[in-house]
Amino acid sequence: DAKTTQPTSMDCAEGRAANLPCNHSTISGNEYVYWYRQIHSQGPQYIIHGLKNNETNEMASLIITEDRKSSTLILPHATLRDTAVYYCIVRPRGGKLIFGQGTELSVKP
Amino acid sequence: DAGVIQSPRHEVTEMGQEVTLRCKPISGHNSLFWYRQTMMRGLELLIYFNNNVPIDDSGMPEDRFSAKMPNASFSTLKIQPSEPRDSAVYFCASSLYELGTGDSYEQYFGPGTRLTVT
Numbered sequence: 001d002a003k004t005t006q007p008t009s010m011d012c013a014e015g016r017a018a019n020l021p022c023n024h025s026t027i028s029g030n031e032y033v034y035w036y037r038q039i040h041s042q043g044p045q046y047i048i049h050g051l052k053n054n055e056t057n058e059m060a061s062l063i064i065t066e067d068r069k070s071s072t073l074i075l076p077h078a079t080l081r082d083t084a085v086y087y088c089i090v091r092p093r094g095g096k097l098i099f100g101q102g103t104e105l106s107v108k109p
Numbered sequence: 110d111a112g113v114i115q116s117p118r119h120e121v122t123e124m125g126q127e128v129t130l131r132c133k134p135i136s137g138h139n140s141l142f143w144y145r146q147t148m149m150r151g152l153e154l155l156i157y158f159n160n161n162v163p164i165d166d167s168g169m170p171e172d173r174f175s176a177k178m179p180n181a182s183f184s185t186l187k188i189q190p191s192e193p194r195d196s197a198v199y200f201c202a203s204s205l206y207e208l209g210t211g212d213s214y215e216q217y218f219g220p221g222t223r224l225t226v227t
Contacts, residue, residue, distance in 0.1 A: 043221055094212045094213070096154055
């Protein structure tokens with residue numbers, strides 16, 4: 001079973017920041033937080049991952065709370081092409097990716 | 110790099126027939142994963158290989174499913190005999206596995222094979 005809780009769906013205006021929350025209150029000390037997304041009719045795509053520090057790459061930023069029980073994925077300037085299902089996954093080193101239902105993000109013009 | 114290549118992209122077959130799905134991982138990657146996605150069950154891991162060796166096949170639904178990886182650049186997922194409930198999108202993914210850390214980097218997914226069993 002997935003160890004994360006995400007809202008089923010969210011809307012975001014094009015050009016604005018999209019903030020996608022994820023709760024993982026039972027996360028263990030050796031587990032990482034991963035984010036993938038799946039654009040319609042495509043395979044999932046890796047976005048970012050982190051352990052306890054905030055992370056940023058060319059796609060997004062990941063903010064993890066100090067107690068590590070929740071995190072937020074930030075897409076700083078959402079575009080229509082960011083419309084997708086976003087999966088938050090908790091995974092230990094060497095462990096499997098277990099996908100939940102994710103958040104369906106709709107970016108609207 | 111061409112990314113993960115899967116074939117065929119679409120497959121329609123009749124119940125009872127054998128189905129073989131194919132995957133070519135990204136060159137240099139040494140971990141390969143097979144997933145299945147349906148509306149009801151979401152995205153499920155079926156089996157994965159490290160260095161061509163099956164590591165965990167606990168997600169394989171039953172004996173009708175089998176997977177092989179004869180070399181680092183090719184894997185197959187076979188269903189024999191196929192049933193209507195096998196209808197799904199099957200994804201292959203690959204990644205780089207580090208023996209020293211016992212961990213894999215991010216997985217790169219192929220475009221999937223949409224299987225319809227009538």
